[in-house]
Amino acid sequence: MAYDPDNVFARILRGEIPCRKVYEDDHVLAFHDINPQAPVHVLVIPKGAYVSMDDFTANASDQEIGALFRAVGRIARELGVAEPGYRILANAGADAHQEVPHLHIHIFGGRPLGRMLPDSAG
Ligand code: 5GP
Numbered sequence: 001m002a003y004d005p006d007n008v009f010a011r012i013l014r015g016e017i018p019c020r021k022v023y024e025d026d027h028v029l030a031f032h033d034i035n036p037q038a039p040v041h042v043l044v045i046p047k048g049a050y051v052s053m054d055d056f057t058a059n060a061s062d063q064e065i066g067a068l069f070r071a072v073g074r075i076a077r078e079l080g081v082a083e084p085g086y087r088i089l090a091n092a093g094a095d096a097h098q099e100v101p102h103l104h105i106h107i108f109g110g111r112p113l114g115r116m117l118p119d120s121a122g
Pocket of ligand 1: 008017019020031032033034035036090091097098099100101
């Protein structure tokens with residue numbers, strides 16, 4: 001899938017849409033999800049134009065890749081969910097219902113999170 005420079009996270013990165021920022025460095029921005037599915041629901045995104053995890057890991061620099069994953073762990077610790085636990089999730093493509101075509105890692109926490117996947121399809 002080609003990168004759409006007008007997707008909502010590209011617009012957040014350009015400052016065209018506000019966000020509730022929780023972390024930022026040279027390569028990464030993290031902010032609260034607008035429609036949280038758990039008491040902690042943060043989105044961690046690379047600043048570069050990558051659609052998905054497969055795009056990112058094929059085309060991003062080692063520095064960008066390291067920065068994204070270090071940020072995820074750091075944010076989990078700083079938001080106080082490293083204990084008792086949290087979940088990370090990155091949807092890619094139609095089968096995963098990816099809504100925003102800019103790579104984002106969800107961090108969920110703050111309550112028991114249930115099973116890894118819903119039992120039913122859809
Ligand atoms: P996906 O289904 O692509 O993995 O998740 C997209 C996520 O982006 C959803 O959880 C949705 O609530 C969130 N989202 C969509 N638009 C906005 C927005 O404008 N601001 C923020 N903070 N989150 C958004």
